[in-house]
Amino acid sequence: MSPNPKEKERHESLPPSQSANTSRASSPRSPLGDKKLIMQRWGENDPASIDDYLARDGYSALRFAVKEMKPFEVIEEVAKVRLRGRGGAGFPVAEKWEIAAAVAKAPKVIIANAYGADPSAAGDRALLERNPHQLIEGLAIAAYAVGAERGYIYCRSNLAQALGRLQQALQQAKERGLVGEGVFGTHGFTISIVPAPVAFVNGEETALLAVIEGTRPMPRQRPPYPAEIGLWGLPTVINNAETLANLPPLIRDRGKEFGAVGSEKTKGTKLLTLQGRLASNGLVEVPFGMTLRRVIDSVAGGTRQGATLKAVQVGGPIGGCLPVDLLDTPLDYETLAEVGATVGSGSLLALDRETCMVDFARFRLTYLQNEACGRCIPGRLGTNRINGILEAIVSGLGKKGDLELLEELAAGVRESSLCGLCALATQPLLTTLKYFRDDYVAHVEEKRCPTGKCTPVRTEAFRRNKVL
Amino acid sequence: MKGILSGLGITIGHFVGKKVTRFYPYEKREMPPRTRGLIKLVRNEETGNFNCEACLFCEKICPPQCITIRYQQATDYRPRPFLAPNGVWGNFKRPVRSLLSNEGRPEKYAEQEPLSTDEAAQVEGILSEARGREDLFGTLQKIQAAIGYLPRATIEQLAESTSVPLSDVYSAATSQGEFRLAPAASDIVLCQCPACYLGGMTAVATAIRRELGQAARDILREEIVCASGECLDTCSLAPVLKVDGQTYAGVTPQQARQIVREKVLGRGDRQ
Numbered sequence: 029m030s031p032n033p034k035e036k037e038r039h040e041s042l043p044p045s046q047s048a049n050t051s052r053a054s055s056p057r058s059p060l061g062d063k064k065l066i067m068q069r070w071g072e073n074d075p076a077s078i079d080d081y082l083a084r085d086g087y088s089a090l091r092f093a094v095k096e097m098k099p100f101e102v103i104e105e106v107a108k109v110r111l112r113g114r115g116g117a118g119f120p121v122a123e124k125w126e127i128a129a130a131v132a133k134a135p136k137v138i139i140a141n142a143y144g145a146d147p148s149a150a151g152d153r154a155l156l157e158r159n160p161h162q163l164i165e166g167l168a169i170a171a172y173a174v175g176a177e178r179g180y181i182y183c184r185s186n187l188a189q190a191l192g193r194l195q196q197a198l199q200q201a202k203e204r205g206l207v208g209e210g211v212f213g214t215h216g217f218t219i220s221i222v223p224a225p226v227a228f229v230n231g232e233e234t235a236l237l238a239v240i241e242g243t244r245p246m247p248r249q250r251p252p253y254p255a256e257i258g259l260w261g262l263p264t265v266i267n268n269a270e271t272l273a274n275l276p277p278l279i280r281d282r283g284k285e286f287g288a289v290g291s292e293k294t295k296g297t298k299l300l301t302l303q304g305r306l307a308s309n310g311l312v313e314v315p316f317g318m319t320l321r322r323v324i325d326s327v328a329g330g331t332r333q334g335a336t337l338k339a340v341q342v343g344g345p346i347g348g349c350l351p352v353d354l355l356d357t358p359l360d361y362e363t364l365a366e367v368g369a370t371v372g373s374g375s376l377l378a379l380d381r382e383t384c385m386v387d388f389a390r391f392r393l394t395y396l397q398n399e400a401c402g403r404c405i406p407g408r409l410g411t412n413r414i415n416g417i418l419e420a421i422v423s424g425l426g427k428k429g430d431l432e433l434l435e436e437l438a439a440g441v442r443e444s445s446l447c448g449l450c451a452l453a454t455q456p457l458l459t460t461l462k463y464f465r466d467d468y469v470a471h472v473e474e475k476r477c478p479t480g481k482c483t484p485v486r487t488e489a490f491r492r493n494k495v496l
Numbered sequence: 497m498k499g500i501l502s503g504l505g506i507t508i509g510h511f512v513g514k515k516v517t518r519f520y521p522y523e524k525r526e527m528p529p530r531t532r533g534l535i536k537l538v539r540n541e542e543t544g545n546f547n548c549e550a551c552l553f554c555e556k557i558c559p560p561q562c563i564t565i566r567y568q569q570a571t572d573y574r575p576r577p578f579l580a581p582n583g584v585w586g587n588f589k590r591p592v593r594s595l596l597s598n599e600g601r602p603e604k605y606a607e608q609e610p611l612s613t614d615e616a617a618q619v620e621g622i623l624s625e626a627r628g629r630e631d632l633f634g635t636l637q638k639i640q641a642a643i644g645y646l647p648r649a650t651i652e653q654l655a656e657s658t659s660v661p662l663s664d665v666y667s668a669a670t671s672q673g674e675f676r677l678a679p680a681a682s683d684i685v686l687c688q689c690p691a692c693y694l695g696g697m698t699a700v701a702t703a704i705r706r707e708l709g710q711a712a713r714d715i716l717r718e719e720i721v722c723a724s725g726e727c728l729d730t731c732s733l734a735p736v737l738k739v740d741g742q743t744y745a746g747v748t749p750q751q752a753r754q755i756v757r758e759k760v761l762g763r764g765d766r767q
Contacts, residue, residue: 148690148691223634225633225674226674227672240630242628242629242630242631242660242664243629244664245672246671303691305694387698391690391693391698395688401671483699485698
């Protein structure tokens with residue numbers, strides 16, 4: 029996957045579905061209209077020019093924060109509107125900052141995680157391509173709040189355009205003296221860009237530290253949390269890029285607009301990537317608290333012609349599959365966790381009647397098993413065994429008792445994995461087992477696929493040779 | 497009160513107990529059985545070889561990183577049984593090399609062909625810019641982009657010039673799917689996003705594996721890397737696969753078989 033000069037050309041000549049910098053007629057309509065927070069100025073701005081960004085109130089939030097506010101006031105402001113981390117777990121940002129700000133060790137480090145581990149979620153990538161200055165400004169505000177002197181922007185090395193835009197923007201910001209020596213009065217703030225190799229686990233926050241330190245990227249034991257002992261033993265705040273992109277509009281009007289949208293527990297908006305059998309696919313900003321049914325019906329414009337909705341997977345590869353009758357679940361961290369899905373990377377994949385849910389679970393588990401880092405036994409062997417059993421069931425080799433074994437294995441992996449990636453890797457399996465058990469039973473007991481779409485991936489000879 | 501008395505009890509016990517002062521150079525303490533005072537390589541009495549297997553664990557675990565180990569290969573790799581478990585259908589990410597017969601493999605791995613002068617100059621340039629741990633992954637990516645794989649000699653050079661332990665460079669180089677440790681004859685990448693899955697990628701992947709499995713024994717000394725890669729970014733043209741840098745969109749299983757037969761296996765016909 030080396031950066032290839034043709035990559036860019038190909039990217040620009042692409043049809044609209046996934047590509048991040050397209051806004052055609054078929055793209056979904058945001059329910060926020062002109063009141064968008066993160067995507068406020070996207071589309072009309074010129075991402076390659078800092079003058080354009082400055083002319084649209086750019087860096088005014090940073091100036092305001094540094095001149096008029098004390099660091100703890102910035103944290104209070106963020107605590108007041110209850111900004112939560114957009115990386116998936118939804119941890120309150122202000123709490124994380126307070127822990128790091130209270131540690132006496134210096135220098136402190138802040139990292140913007142613009143990695144976007146889920147390859148099909150377009151949020152982080154679109155942010156880098158369409159408004160890189162927004163991220164730099166948000167990072168600087170966060171650094172001022174926690175008193176960090178070093179900043180890192182951690183992103184993918186294979187996205188040539190996003191990386192180029194980001195480097196250009198950082199260079200411009202340095203020339204204008206917005207980052208660098210002495211920008212916060214008493215101390216300076218320098219930013220460096222870390223292009224990381226491509227693997228699912230590299231987006232995990234402690235594996236991310238390992239990549240920057242130049243060691244094998246594997247998650248490590250927490251506590252101690254990175255906010256206390258992080259990069260090279262320094263207190264480190266790691267925030268998702270989308271979280272940081274919320275800061276400039278939040279500080280600019282002191283949270284008025286931000287506090288007005290969202291649900292009871294979570295304020296603000298989320299960048300969703302709509303994919304699958306929907307009338308329009310692409311990136312869209314929706315407020316928290318909106319039900320999934322409304323996202324599909326009014327934002328995406330319903331399902332694609334001729335397709336009947338069967339399930340929705342929310343949260344990327346590690347998300348859960350929800351059946352149609354759970355579509356009234358609001359988009360929020362707690363409500364989705366209750367039914368077995370996550371907000372995760374913010375991708376929403378619609379599956380139609382043609383999709384076999386057993387095969388879909390197998391597809392996700394194959395990916396997650398290949399991407400498992402191999403540090404903890406449940407993650408390495410547990411996902412492998414689950415994947416093996418699913419392969420057998422899909423190939424018509426399922427045995428009685430397989431489903432119970434799957435449940436037992438999944439419970440074990442969920443309980444004892446080292447990091448969230450393998451613990452949540454069981455979610456596609458557990459939710460399909462719970463909501464689409466008939467599909468599994470038909471495969472195991474009647475040896476047939478209800479959709480007739482399953483392709484055998486194993487042979488009888490293989491099962492005899494290898495015990496799984 | 498009770499606490500003080502019990503504490504004093506221990507003190508008084510020592511008044512009447514055995515003396516513990518040792519006259520050190522004359523009397524030596526008995527060491528626990530697993531103590532390693534001074535580390536030294538021990539030879540096996542029968543064969544005369546060192547007992548150290550160069551597993552590099554000590555180098556890796558040494559807190560101040562004061563151990564550096566240089567080693568060379570004494571024996572060939574062990575032969576691997578044909579159709580070794582794990583490597584065949586189970587883990588798709590693994591190269592198809594485990595399918596190949598064993599002849600001709602050991603020397604290829606033990607001694608890789610030296611780089612051409614042009615390639616060596618490129619590697620030299622990249623290594624002179626390497627700063628060590630902080631851009632370890634970046635340096636490896638640059639080498640991979642320049643010559644297509646990470647030769648063993650280059651990895652050793654990199655460890656030498658940046659003073660990062662060889663075991664750490666090696667563990668970084670083997671941690672990522674995008675790094676190759678040997679030149680690949682052919683490179684098949686299958687897109688792994690949900691759009692391609694919905695477009696019927698499973699059937700395409702199975703067809704490719706069958707095709708490779710039938711013919712792989714005919715290709716000796718060549719490696720085919722077949723990996724389920726990143727999203728190839730052309731989701732409306734699903735399913736997409738990339739063979740040696742060329743992208744094929746909307747592939748059916750039959751077409752995939754044909755592509756593999758022509759582009760990948762067509763190369764293996766040389767005598």
